[in-house]
Amino acid sequence: MIEVTAGWYLSLAAVLFSIGLLGILVRRNALIMFMCVELMLNAVNLTFVAAGRALGNLEGQVAVFFVLVVAAAEVVVGLAIIVAIFRRRESASVDELASLRG
Amino acid sequence: MVELVIFVLVGSAAIGGALSVVFAKNPVYAAMGLLGTLFSLGVFYVVNLGHLIAAVQVIVYAGAVLTLFLFVIMMIGVDRVEDTSEPLRFQRQLVIGLAAIMVVTVGALVFGGEFAWVPLSVAGPIPNGTVENIAGIMFTDWLLPFEVTALLLTIGAAGAIALAYYAPGAPEESE
């Protein structure tokens, strides 16, 4: 009988986080990159919940709550930026945004 | 036994959704993949007795945030299929290298037993994330951060409006 431990959830979270991280590196579309960021945030949320359960502590779930709020704010502003950029350049590719090149 | 089955099934769905976010050619599919992952995490929250945050996860993330994503995708254009060629030199090779290192690292962590430090069953009473319990903590110990996040959200909303109102006549940035 295999029991599901906190380590299982943490491992799953690590995998999800890694996928999100690699996604940011390989995709050019700013929208997709944003989704990857959301993915990473959710992976972290999962670790909070699992660790909170393992430690018998409810504050892990409270932390998730705060992460949710920050993520929401970030999505609002981030999407507004993407829309603004798109309106100006007709593209959502971050590779074209290289005006800071040295 | 039930938890194991749920973990395997829902966990596979979460990873599948995450992979489709990264590899889907059409942004809509990517959004759908993300939706799947978010739902899966919601299920895990329920399993871990986070009732309130599971509900919030579905309502805020799967509902509001993802709708916003889809809205922007529609606005920018769905039919646009991205080409998957990599214009940046060495970028793909570097990412593959990093991915390999990451796989090794995460694999070492997962299978090396680093994450197995606490069996879930022995850690005393499982905290029950009901509305009452969460609110009890949030509005006492975490009141100040709560208020600060409220301020943050307000600023975020104001910022989004300011960005949406940007003047189209502004000079084109030079490269």
Add this chain to the structure above:
Amino acid sequence: MTDAIWLVIALPLAGAVFLHFFGRRLGEPLAGIIGTLSVAASFAVGFAAALPFIVEEGAHGETVMLWEWMPAIGANLEIAWDSLAAVMTLIITGVGTLIHVFSIGYMHGDERFARFFTYLNLFIASMLTLVLGGNFAMVFMGWELVGLCSYLLISFWYTKPSAAAAGKKAFIVNRIGDFGFMIGLMLVFTNFGTLAFDGVFERVPEILDEGTATAIGLLFLVGAAGKSAQIPLYVWLPDAMEGPTPVSALIHAATMVTAGVYLVARTAPIFEAGPNAGLVVAIVGALTALWAASIAIAQSDIKKVLAYSTVSQLGYMFIAVGLGGYIAGIFHLMTHAFFKALLFLGSGSVIHGMHDEQDMNKMGGLLKKMPVTGITMGVATLAIAGIPPLAGFWSKDEILGVAFEYGGVGIVLWVIGLVTALITAFYMTRQWFMVFTGEPRWDKGVEPHESPRSMTVPLVVLAVLTVGAGFLNTPFRLTLEHFLEPSFELVKVAHPPEGWGMFALLAAISVGAGFAGMAMAGFVYSRPREIWERFQQGFGRLWEAWAAAYRVDDIYGATLVTPGRKLSERLAFTFDAGGIDGLVNGVGRAVRSVGTRTRVLQTGLVRNYGVGFVAGLLAVVIWLVVAGGGV
């Protein structure tokens, strides 16, 4: 009255500020009258404040704190009001008032009439700051301010290249002296921890050893030699005659140049602790007195004679204060202020009447045309020649007496002083005869005329002072001596020999020297021109050397100025342009080339940065896993 003592400085300063802003609008002569009144009011306040010292013999001075500026180092705006300060104040404001009056006539028609009085008032305020300051910081402030005013006034007619150059020279030479003074001040501060007079002089015996006191004294001497035109820094004063004549009278004869004498007298306790420094002061003074007097013999410019005469007389004062005869020095300072101001103003009157002619060879026979000027200058000539009972006799005799009483080196100084007295009598008499007697040698078109009332009245007043001031301090009645004594309580003041016989003997010798000089000059220069020209040729090369002032300016130019300029050029165009600039530019080039190479890393592409970020993140994670977070 001491509560209002700040008015003494504030009134001329207010006059300067007022004239600076409104002078041009007020025009002539209103600006001059306002300038004069502010100094006269300052004199009145000073006189009222000095009354306690006069009424009550031996009254002590007091320090009036006006504003605490930097109390930690004793540098405050405070006025040390004692009898020495009172004497200096009355000389400065008194002579200053007369010279202001004179200037109203002399500067008539100058387009910068009001500006002239602005500077004069500023000078009076600065000079009073110097003599009234209750600490070294204020003295130094005044010291620099009078230097500035001197510069402004010497080059008042700055469109004349020689005047601009003379102003610059005075400023630079004074700077050399100030350098020594400043180092002396630092030494004072390191030893006493304060710059306030109160905290320094009383503690001199317990704090200073003889070596340190001598060092400070010698450094002060460097400063005093710069300001008071002593060897080797006297070269600026003759050139300073490029300024308007009232300036020469006020700054370069009566007041500013005596600052060095005042400084030595004020810091008497330090010189007493290091007597060798005082001796050096006296020796420098004696050499300067003889040296400058010999140059004055052969000058033909009426103001140059007086300039070298001033240098020579300052040498006398240095002899006195160097040997500890502080009261004798201050006494001579005062009488000299009167008769030398009179001489300068008289020469100004002559120059004015002769349409800006300064060459004595082109004068002669002016006594009939300018009787007031001629007679008053004659009085001053007698005074400086040391003929009793005029002021110069009493003060000069007291100095010579001090030197004689000192013994040893003092006897040598006494002899030098006597010789100088003879020469002084000679050249002053020569000047008077060349200017006022004989047949006219004027240029064509020159119509000499007596100067207006505003110029002759100060001459008469000064002539009266020249006759009478000597009686302030005769061996029969030592008024000034008692007046000044409280200011020199901390030191032993040197006096002339006691006893009437000794006094009569010394007086007879010096008066004899004076008469001899006058007789020689009178014998030669009262006769026609051919005779004295032959007399001058009889001296041959020596006369030429005197006339050329021993070519000291050329020597300084060849040994100091030219090499200095060459060194500066090399520093500026070779070392600075090549070395320093090269270093700076090299650093700039290196940074730029490094930047050019590393800017490639700044692709501006988010995903490239992301790769770097993730690589770093992984490195940290691996380090945590492998090392467990430890080191």
